[in-house]
Amino acid sequence: MTIRLVSGPPRLTGTAPELPPHDRSRFRAAAHHARRLYPGCVGELLHRELLAYAEFGHRFDREALMPRLAGEILACPIREADGHQPGA
Template sequence: MTIRPVPAAARLTGTAPEIPPHDRVRFRTAAHHARRLYPGCVGELLHRELLAYAEFGHLFDREALVPRLATEILACPLRPAHEHQPGA
């Protein structure tokens, strides 16, 4: 059996557009808001997704779901802390 090297993949040039700084801040703010709005696993998942999107996910989101999610989360008012307490 002869081992043949696999040709190298084309070099990536990094020409994808950067997300504007104000949008990056908006997604990070929505991430922190989501964690406070939805305590537990749901809030943690939303938090992680929004932060990942702010860093590099915007390059892969063709349906613009995460920007719509961020808008929806930021439109929700936070409940007072006593409403988060079980039995309150």
């Protein structure tokens, strides 16, 4: 009988590309904007997802959904409670 030692999975080298700082900042800005734009659970969910994407999720995104979402959120102005746009 031969005993074979089984090694574990290959070691991770940590070579995944990082998100550039200006892109990471853009996603964080979109996260905070989403929370103001959509108060409540929807805004909180968008906020958390965009922050997670900024930290490590960009490595798993194949369809580029989050960059499109960030663009849409940042393009939406925040409306005041009385219906007037800020600065108008």
